[in-house]
Every structure is written in structure tokens, then in C-alpha cells.
Amino acid sequence: MSEPSASSSTPASLPTASSSSEKPVVIITIGMAGSGKTTFVQRMNSHLHSLAPSKPPYILNLDPAVVGTPFDANIDIRDTVNYKEVMKQYSLGPNGGILTALNLFTTKLDQVLGLVEKRADTLDHVILDTPGQIEIFTWSASGAIITDAVASTFPTVVAYVIDTPRTVAPATFMSNMLYACSILYKTKLPFILVFNKIDAQPHEFALEWMHDFEAFQAALAGDGGVRDAEGEPTYMNSLMNSMSLVLDEFYKHLKVRAHRSLSLSLSLRPPPFFFFL
Ligand SMILES: Nc1nc2c(ncn2[C@@H]2O[C@H](COP(=O)(O)OP(=O)(O)OP(=O)(O)O)[C@@H](O)[C@H]2O)c(=O)[nH]1
């Protein structure tokens, strides 16, 4: 992976505290396994370092199972708990091990927040990278405790990273959006959808589906399985059509960005970030 130049990789306007006296903004990076969360954090880190003057973020790695991170985390869950030891000690599988590691880390959250608060005056951004298995963070008690504690201490936004190439099928797109929607309603925090990997799959189809639910319904119809043997609309098709109307309301209140976390040296694509809303 080659390091991008600042001009071609600029996250044009990362959420930021409006004045230096304000608290730093916390960006919680969430997304399906392999969607590019860690690479996205690395790109934000690299962008913030490249600013003049440089504004290094404070990074927390909350993924106990990651082997190596492409950034130097200021606080790393792996320094506190070894999830493989946790698996052995409590006879757990990998997900149970990761979840228990996160629970153990959460017992030290007050110390973690204390460390961040000590640095708050000098920081504009605090970035959290979360475990690969999305539900470990979003549907666990410790994930909720971490999110609530952070959000009650600092201005906080959720960056929901979407693997664009994996959402080209209408049904997959919808399930990813429903997941995003559920996290928005659960956390009630400002929410940014980050369409990642646009070097591999341009994101325009997603923007069209979000702007125009009829376009999404047409894509669904073109995807087959619309009618059953008797010519009646299938249950799945009716469900997805209704869901697309529900999601239409969700889309109206979102900020959406396209992103290319990975810089391909031969890529001629335009700058990876832009404002949609
Ligand atoms: N083509 C392309 N690949 C990317 C991009 N961003 C990330 N990747 C690749 O996607 C894979 C997963 O990236 P990660 O950053 O590890 O994703 P993650 O969401 O942190 O993964 P887990 O934490 O394991 O769930 C890696 O092979 C990355 O190189 C991108 O913008 N474009």
C-alpha cells in the first residue's frame, strides 16, 4: 500500500472542533468485517499528520484481534488484554474472546478517558478503531458503555464504513443500510456513511439508490425473484420495497462520503472524499 499524497487523499472536511478551546471531536469508526475501518483510520491519521501545522489525532485501537495496525495507536486494547489468553482461560471461541477482551478493557474506561482528557487541549481529533465483527461493538454492553461514555465527554460522530464493492446487489445494499440505520437510532449520534473502496467500485449507484427509491426498486426488480410461480410479488420483494420507503427517511438526514482508503499507485481516480449532503 503506497502512502497517498496529501492533495489526492484529503478528507476534505473531517469533522472538527470549531475552535481550539473546544474539546476534540471523537470519530468512532464502525463497519462490517473487512470494510476498511483500519485503513480508513490510517488514512485520516496520515491526512491529519500532513496538515501544516500537523494535527496528529489521538488514536484508540479497540480491536484486540488485529495483528498489526498501520498507525501508532496512543491507546491499544492489546496492551491491556491478550484475547487469545482470554479464550484459553475462559474456554471461549474467537468472538467470545474478543467480546470478553472488550469487556475487560471497558472496566478501565475511566482511566482511558482520563488519559484522553489530559490531552484534550492539544487535540482536534480522537479516532476509535473498532473490532472487525461489527456486532461485538454495536450490540454488546461494553460497546454501548464505551460509546455513551465517550459521547457524554466529547462531541462524537460515527463514521460507518461501507464496503462499496460488496453492496452492489440491492439486497446486500439494503441489509447494510438497515444495519447503519439501527446503529444511528441506537447511538443517536451524528452519523456519516463512508462509501469506501471506490477505486474498486464507483459509488454512484449507491447515491442514486439513496436519492431515488424508485431507482432502487427498479434495481430490485431487475435482480430477479420479484414474482413467485403464481405471478404474485414474492414476500422478499414486498418486504424490500417497503423497507426502501422506510430507509428513504433515514437517507434524508445523513451525510454521505465516498472514500478510497487504499491508494493505488496507478489509480487516476479523482480525490476520494467529497461532500454529498
Ligand atoms: N481497493 C481497496 N481496498 C481497500 C480500501 N480500503 C481497505 N481496503 C482493503 O480491504 C481489506 C480490509 O481492510 P481493513 O482496513 O483491514 O478493514 P477492517 O474493516 O479494519 O477489517 P477488520 O477490522 O478485520 O474487520 C484490506 O485488504 C485493505 O487493503 C480501499 O479504499 N480500496
Ligand SMILES: [Mg+2]
Ligand atoms: Mg480493522
